[in-house]
Amino acid sequence: MRSFWQNAVRIFGPIGLTYISITVGAWLLFMILIPQLIMIDFSMRPLLPLRKIGGPEDIWTLRNYMVLFTNELHRAIFLKTIWSSIIVTSVALAICYPISFYLAKVTRGARLGWLMIGLIIPYWINELLRLFAWQLILADAGILNKLLMLLGFIAEPLNFRAGNSAVIVGMAYAYILFMVFPLYNAMESLDRNQLDAARDLGSSWLRIHWRIVVPHAKPGIAVGCIMTFMLAAGSIAAPQLLGSPSSFWFTEVIYTNFETANWNQGAAYATVLALLCLVFIFVMLRVFRVSLKELAQ
Amino acid sequence: MMSSDTTLKVLTGGYLFLFFAYLFLPLIFMAIVAFNTSSIPQVSPWEGFTLKWFGELFSDAQMWDGLLNSIIVGAAVVVISVPIGLGGATLLVRLHFKARDFLYALLVSPILTPGIILGISTFLFWDRWVNVTGGLWTAIMGQSTFISAYCMLLIMARAQRFDLTQEEAAFDLGANHRQVFWKITLPFLKPAIISSCALAFMQSFENYNTTLFAIGFKQTLPIYIGTKLRVFISPAMNALAVILIVLTITGALVYELVRRRETAQAHAADERQL
Amino acid sequence: MSHDVDIDHVSMRYPGSQRFAVTDVHVRIKPGEFFSFLGPSGCGKTTLLRLVAGFIEPTQGEIRIDGKDMRGIGPNKRPTAMIFQNLALFPLMTVAENIAFGLEVRGVSAAKRRKRAEALLELVDLPGMAAKKVSDLSGGQRQRVAIARALAVEPAVLLLDEPLSALDLKLRQHMRSELRKIQRRTGVTFIYITHDQGEALNMSDRVGVMSEKGQLEQVAAPDVLYNEPATIFVADFVGENNAFRVSVREQVGDWAVLETPFGMLKGRNPQGLTSGRRATAFVRPEAISVVENSAAADNFVPCTVENLSFEGAFITVVLKAAGDQSFVMRQNNDGSAPRLKAGAKVQIGFRADNTLLLTNGEQSGA
Numbered sequence: 001m002r003s004f005w006q007n008a009v010r011i012f013g014p015i016g017l018t019y020i021s022i023t024v025g026a027w028l029l030f031m032i033l034i035p036q037l038i039m040i041d042f043s044m045r046p047l048l049p050l051r052k053i054g055g056p057e058d059i060w061t062l063r064n065y066m067v068l069f070t071n072e073l074h075r076a077i078f079l080k081t082i083w084s085s086i087i088v089t090s091v092a093l094a095i096c097y098p099i100s101f102y103l104a105k106v107t108r109g110a111r112l113g114w115l116m117i118g119l120i121i122p123y124w125i126n127e128l129l130r131l132f133a134w135q136l137i138l139a140d141a142g143i144l145n146k147l148l149m150l151l152g153f154i155a156e157p158l159n160f161r162a163g164n165s166a167v168i169v170g171m172a173y174a175y176i177l178f179m180v181f182p183l184y185n186a187m188e189s190l191d192r193n194q195l196d197a198a199r200d201l202g203s204s205w206l207r208i209h210w211r212i213v214v215p216h217a218k219p220g221i222a223v224g225c226i227m228t229f230m231l232a233a234g235s236i237a238a239p240q241l242l243g244s245p246s247s248f249w250f251t252e253v254i255y256t257n258f259e260t261a262n263w264n265q266g267a268a269y270a271t272v273l274a275l276l277c278l279v280f281i282f283v284m285l286r287v288f289r290v291s292l293k294e295l296a297q
Numbered sequence: 298m299m300s301s302d303t304t305l306k307v308l309t310g311g312y313l314f315l316f317f318a319y320l321f322l323p324l325i326f327m328a329i330v331a332f333n334t335s336s337i338p339q340v341s342p343w344e345g346f347t348l349k350w351f352g353e354l355f356s357d358a359q360m361w362d363g364l365l366n367s368i369i370v371g372a373a374v375v376v377i378s379v380p381i382g383l384g385g386a387t388l389l390v391r392l393h394f395k396a397r398d399f400l401y402a403l404l405v406s407p408i409l410t411p412g413i414i415l416g417i418s419t420f421l422f423w424d425r426w427v428n429v430t431g432g433l434w435t436a437i438m439g440q441s442t443f444i445s446a447y448c449m450l451l452i453m454a455r456a457q458r459f460d461l462t463q464e465e466a467a468f469d470l471g472a473n474h475r476q477v478f479w480k481i482t483l484p485f486l487k488p489a490i491i492s493s494c495a496l497a498f499m500q501s502f503e504n505y506n507t508t509l510f511a512i513g514f515k516q517t518l519p520i521y522i523g524t525k526l527r528v529f530i531s532p533a534m535n536a537l538a539v540i541l542i543v544l545t546i547t548g549a550l551v552y553e554l555v556r557r558r559e560t561a562q563a564h565a566a567d568e569r570q571l
Numbered sequence: 572m573s574h575d576v577d578i579d580h581v582s583m584r585y586p587g588s589q590r591f592a593v594t595d596v597h598v599r600i601k602p603g604e605f606f607s608f609l610g611p612s613g614c615g616k617t618t619l620l621r622l623v624a625g626f627i628e629p630t631q632g633e634i635r636i637d638g639k640d641m642r643g644i645g646p647n648k649r650p651t652a653m654i655f656q657n658l659a660l661f662p663l664m665t666v667a668e669n670i671a672f673g674l675e676v677r678g679v680s681a682a683k684r685r686k687r688a689e690a691l692l693e694l695v696d697l698p699g700m701a702a703k704k705v706s707d708l709s710g711g712q713r714q715r716v717a718i719a720r721a722l723a724v725e726p727a728v729l730l731l732d733e734p735l736s737a738l739d740l741k742l743r744q745h746m747r748s749e750l751r752k753i754q755r756r757t758g759v760t761f762i763y764i765t766h767d768q769g770e771a772l773n774m775s776d777r778v779g780v781m782s783e784k785g786q787l788e789q790v791a792a793p794d795v796l797y798n799e800p801a802t803i804f805v806a807d808f809v810g811e812n813n814a815f816r817v818s819v820r821e822q823v824g825d826w827a828v829l830e831t832p833f834g835m836l837k838g839r840n841p842q843g844l845t846s847g848r849r850a851t852a853f854v855r856p857e858a859i860s861v862v863e864n865s866a867a868a869d870n871f872v873p874c875t876v877e878n879l880s881f882e883g884a885f886i887t888v889v890l891k892a893a894g895d896q897s898f899v900m901r902q903n904n905d906g907s908a909p910r911l912k913a914g915a916k917v918q919i920g921f922r923a924d925n926t927l928l929l930t931n932g933e934q935s936g937a
Binding site for chain 2: 008015020118119120267273
């Protein structure tokens with residue numbers, strides 16, 4: 001331990017080490033760890049009137065978590081959120097795989113630069129506005145209904161927002177770029193010669209992707225899926241703007257808890273959501289057989 | 298042979314067209330609506346060209362309040378996140394210790410955590426525990442939690458390419474730690490620090506999830522937009538979208554032009570060397 | 572200004588590592604000397620240089636510069652300056668800013684810095700390059716800037732970590748004489764490390780040869796090192812050598828009679844090995860020639876020619892003697908030596924004073 005600090009002082013100098021300790025220490029303690037622990041603490045305490053807080057009834061309990069099992073509506077919403085988020089993730093992966101490969105290995109030069117700008121611009125436009133655009137498209141008097149009626153496919157406007165489809169479509173649109181960039185980065189490092197060699201050996205394009213590109217891009221695919229799933233499951237803007245009462249999202253349940261000042265129940269559900277994302281990360285790591293370290297690159 | 302190549306080309310072209318249409322058409326619709334006289338935001342029926350929605354937007358005091366708050370929060374997030382990111386990046390790149398991977402995982406975990414959870418935990422910590430009423434400060438704290446991680450990753454990426462012998466050479470020539478940092482390390486990291494400032498501000502400026510839970514009864518621009526879109530939809534929001542899209546495109550183009558000029562200069566330098 | 576560097580029984584083991592990178596190195600480098608450490612890669616020579624520079628501290632032993640113990644004194648406080656293998660020029664600064672960096676951090680005024688940088692550019696033959704960017708320089712020019720930058724802080728000792736290894740052959744040879752010239756002009760003590768023996772033998776006043784174990788095998792002037800290697804490692808590593816196992820039949824003063832599978836030979840016996848000891852005998856390829864009969868040379872070995880390779884100025888001949896012993900012989904391509912053919916039976920001869928007998932200390936007697 002002593003040699004650790006000696007080494008640190010030698011590398012950073014006393015002022016540098018102080019600076020690093022203060023910045024990283026404050027970040028880690030007061031922004032990452034303690035708030036999370038406080039949230040867990042809240043989640044394990046019952047909702048009590050102010051005068052009873054700190055009293056004999058203010059004990060740790062898992063009651064708030066049990067609500068998720070006893071309240072059928074909440075449970076259904078929770079399961080639907082998981083399922084829908086998986087669909088969003090799959091759709092985003094399917095849409096983004098070809099474009100990522102095209103950008104990483106097919107095109108180059110100025111064309112690549114312009115296409116990248118084309119990707120980045122929507123990325124920097126506020127998420128809410130991106131979803132608003134779909135609100136306009138999918139509204140009862142929206143452009144999609146008008147178009148379908150004009151073409152004679154339907155006689156009456158369809159209510160797209162009744163089920164989950166509007167939310168899923170909006171999310172797939174809003175979070176698509178969080179899938180593209182990890183995939184692109186992973187595929188970019190693939191040596192073009194490997195593709196040529198495989199083609200030279202008579203492999204079909206499909207097989208080249210399955211045997212060479214996908215294994216190489218595994219960490220990127222894992223990161224893209226993790227990011228997209230996390231954004232979808234944790235999204236509140238999309239269900240708020242595109243959803244209807246019938247497509248309530250788990251985050252909206254949490255929000256309602258906070259609006260009604262039931263901090264404890266809200267904290268418990270937030271913790272469940274965090275655990276869900278953690279589980280998804282580990283599932284992805286298992287499915288793609290990548291380590292956390294590979295993920296970091 | 299010829300025909301399969303052609304098919305592939307047509308397929309690729311078609312896919313690219315559809316992909317970018319999917320990306321841009323919604324934004325274009327949204328922009329057009331801003332100029333339609335109709336008070337319901339829609340493209341058709343087209344009731345005539347107008348700029349009145351911009352006027353309505355500009356006369357909305359709440360919008361200006363949200364914008365001002367967004368700028369304050371964004372500036373504060375830059376001031377907090379970039380120094381933290383610099384500290385974290387320096388620590389992780391330069392010092393090798395047993396718990397390094399674990400610490401790294403902890404520090405990037407906010408990026409992999411849903412934004413609402415960061416907002417909730419920040420709010421509970423400050424408002425319920427420390428007794429700082431939820432407001433701009435809690436929003437700043439909540440956003441900085443994960444934006445610091447983005448800054449750290451950006452600075453780390455550059456710091457990893459740093460040739461450490463340069464620092465050693467500077468030491469060897471008599472410089473102390475302070476001089477080495479200001480004269481050698483910092484100038485090298487400068488581009489990454491500048492881009493992390495821009496990234497931090499933009500991330501903060503468009504953050505909704507974390508802010509919604511952390512900010513209490515105050516509002517930033519995204520919170521204002523969210524409330525408007527949920528409660529009372531007006532083409533004024535389309536007008537705001539047009540402004541933000543124009544700003545974004547301008548920013549992206551300027552960025553790309555600067556980047557191209559820099560790479561061109563770097564190329565020229567490389568060629569001179571050969 | 573130049574100082575002596577006294578490396579006093581220095582050993583170095585990196586934290587967490589089991590083996591010593593440098594083992595009990597003991598040598599005193601004289602003021603104003605051009606001293607090289609020569610050894611294969613991984614022999615600890617870079618570690619030794621970093622110890623002298625102060626980037627690391629020795630596990631055992633002491634380093635004294637001008638009689639002063641350097642323990643606890645950082646690289647920025649030592650009277651040394653280092654030229655790094657990759658030069659480590661600052662890419663964001665101009666040539667002049669690079670050179671004046673050491674003065675800048677010492678608070679020297681801008682005007683003085685500029686004058687000094689110009690004078691140093693003159694010294695390294697780069698006049699008028701002050702405002703150039705480092706990226707605009709050629710490899711050789713960068714080398715000179717690195718030297719000028721190190722000299723700017725007026726070091727008493729200049730440490731050079733294989734600075735020529737990145738250059739192409741022609742430039743490398745040119746820079747050798749340049750370095751030597753600059754060393755003479757400034758009188759600074761140079762400590763140079765390299766794995767290239769040509770470089771070490773060519774430039775240095777003295778050379779210290781290090782083995783893979785991080786030990787200093789021999790310290791001597793280049794010609795002594797070549798002609799009088801003190802250990803088997805040095806005899807093997809410096810220059811080319813034919814080595815063969817022998818046992819001592821008889822010790823005669825500084826000489827010995829040796830028993831080999833291809834007959835009795837005579838050789839020098841600097842270690843005073845007594846009869847019955849097993850040892851290794853060395854003879855250089857250029858000391859061997861084809862002879863008519865046993866009277867024409869001290870040592871005489873019948874061989875078969877295995878193969879010949881033509882190398883321009885000389886021809887390398889590989890021969891096989893009894894007991895499957897190979898010999899490499901070098902013939903000058905001046906027509907004086909007989910032309911050989913593969914498979915031919917010949918007799919080779921070499922002088923007794925070109926035959927050197929060595930053992931590795933105690934263990935080889937057993």
